[in-house]
Amino acid sequence: MDSIIVTGNGPLQGEIPIAGAKNACLALMPATLLSDAPLTLTNAPRLSDIRTMTALLESLGAEVAPLQDGQVLALSSHALDNHTADYEIVRKMRASILVLGPMLARDGHAVVSLPGGCAIGARPVDLHLRALEALGAELDLRDGYVHARAPGGLKGAVIEFPMVSVGATENALMAATLARGTTVLKNAAREPEIADLARCLRAMGAQIEGEGTDTIIIEGVQALGGATHPVVADRIELGTYMLAPAIAGGEVECLGGRMELVQAFVDTLRDTGVEVEETPRGLRVRRGDGARVRATDVATAPFPGFPTDLQAQFMALMCTADGVSHLEERIFENRFMHAPELTRMGARIEVHGGTATVTGVERLRGAPVMATDLRASVSLILAALAAEGETVLNRVYHLDRGYERVEEKLGACGARIERVKG
Numbered sequence: 001m002d003s004i005i006v007t008g009n010g011p012l013q014g015e016i017p018i019a020g021a022k023n024a025c026l027a028l029m030p031a032t033l034l035s036d037a038p039l040t041l042t043n044a045p046r047l048s049d050i051r052t053m054t055a056l057l058e059s060l061g062a063e064v065a066p067l068q069d070g071q072v073l074a075l076s077s078h079a080l081d082n083h084t085a086d087y088e089i090v091r092k093m094r095a096s097i098l099v100l101g102p103m104l105a106r107d108g109h110a111v112v113s114l115p116g117g118c119a120i121g122a123r124p125v126d127l128h129l130r131a132l133e134a135l136g137a138e139l140d141l142r143d144g145y146v147h148a149r150a151p152g153g154l155k156g157a158v159i160e161f162p163m164v165s166v167g168a169t170e171n172a173l174m175a176a177t178l179a180r181g182t183t184v185l186k187n188a189a190r191e192p193e194i195a196d197l198a199r200c201l202r203a204m205g206a207q208i209e210g211e212g213t214d215t216i217i218i219e220g221v222q223a224l225g226g227a228t229h230p231v232v233a234d235r236i237e238l239g240t241y242m243l244a245p246a247i248a249g250g251e252v253e254c255l256g257g258r259m260e261l262v263q264a265f266v267d268t269l270r271d272t273g274v275e276v277e278e279t280p281r282g283l284r285v286r287r288g289d290g291a292r293v294r295a296t297d298v299a300t301a302p303f304p305g306f307p308t309d310l311q312a313q314f315m316a317l318m319c320t321a322d323g324v325s326h327l328e329e330r331i332f333e334n335r336f337m338h339a340p341e342l343t344r345m346g347a348r349i350e351v352h353g354g355t356a357t358v359t360g361v362e363r364l365r366g367a368p369v370m371a372t373d374l375r376a377s378v379s380l381i382l383a384a385l386a387a388e389g390e391t392v393l394n395r396v397y398h399l400d401r402g403y404e405r406v407e408e409k410l411g412a413c414g415a416r417i418e419r420v421k422g
């Protein structure tokens with residue numbers, strides 16, 4: 001298994017290109033299942049999660065051709081010949097459940113294994129299933145699989161989600177595009193990835209209004225066509241790399257970054273004393289030499305709030321802040337697995353329930369650490385940039401699920417980081 005070795009060596013200087021969003025792409029790819037016509041996604045990120053979704057779609061009979069080194073995905077579901085998403089693939093990634101709504105909507109039946117993914121709490125799929133039932137699906141849970149049928153097709157409905165769920169909103173949105181009549185999704189997720197999916201579906205011929213707000217209205221159509229769609233920039237990769245100069249010092253411009261994708265995060269970062277400015281090419285982040293950042297409290301929330309997917313990385317910054325900060329995790333229980341690993345590097349963190357209290361220290365020190373999930377792993381790399389000595393990060397496969405070419409991107413800004421093949 002590969003490991004990554006980071007030796008903290010002071011301020012960073014340079015630019016980092018931001019890739020297309022993993023989470024958007026994972027929702028856009030299953031949209032191919034809604035149509036016979038080709039779907040082309042540009043600005044796709046090159047990640048192992050994307051390869052997992054590729055394998056899943058191919059197992060259903062869809063074609064997925066990675067072009068231009070994987071930055072373009074040419075998809076087609078004209079010859080779909082299997083409607084069972086097998087446990088062996090689905091268990092690797094929770095987003096696999098997103099094939100359920102589209103397959104059911106187009107062909108009236110689907111069997112999908114219950115998903116796996118990062119071990120960050122219970123993460124059930126009840127909201128996905130309830131939404132599809134509201135659209136008229138008959139569901140049967142047997143042997144770890146959801147057996148779904150809609151013999152007469154799906155029917156539009158008013159669906160009010162009891163809590164905000166990104167995935168359930170995406171599944172329901174895709175399914176509703178081919179349902180008869182009008183569907184209204186209330187308390188829908190407002191994440192930029194939802195708006196991106198709606199834009200793509202609209203390009204395929206769907207009738208959708210209100211994406212980006214908490215009420216999305218979909219008028220079902222008979223069939224969808226093909227489209228070419230650019231994947232929105234990855235706001236989590238963006239926030240992660242914005243934290244690199246915040247932690248190590250220096251100045252980095254994140255190319256393709258847009259303020260509206262990360263406004264709440266930027267507000268918090270500015271509160272810590274880090275400078276952020278918009279440039280014609282993206283967002284530039286700067287922290288002057290010597291100045292420690294201020295301890296700042298954070299509570300995660302659905303978009304437009306502070307993203308849970310940046311909580312671990314922000315904790316890495318707070319580890320060397322001046323003062324005590326409280327980080328409250330409100331989306332996923334059990335999402336503090338990075339805390340004990342950061343502690344191995346000299347951080348002072350106490351976790352009580354859903355809140356971590358971090359007392360900043362002057363300096364972290366390198367240590368052997370273990371990546372426990374995707375965002376946790378990158379938080380350890382960020383911390384290592386500011387640590388004295390060498391940090392060895394093991395179990396890098398989590399990192400490869402969500403970050404392409406981390407070593408290259410940080411290395412280009414002067415970080416000492418290398419991958420050791422194992």
Ligand code: UD1
Nearest residue numbers: 023095123124125126127128164165166167168309331332
């Ligand atoms: C997506 C993102 C993930 C991010 C999360 C929250 C993808 C591929 N992943 O995950 O990176 O951390 O949004 O921003 O886009 N819940 C239920 N029942 C359900 C569904 C969700 O109880 O049927 C709960 C979850 O356990 C969690 C909360 O709802 O506590 C939010 O989860 P959700 O927004 O659905 O996250 P995902 O779509 O899985």
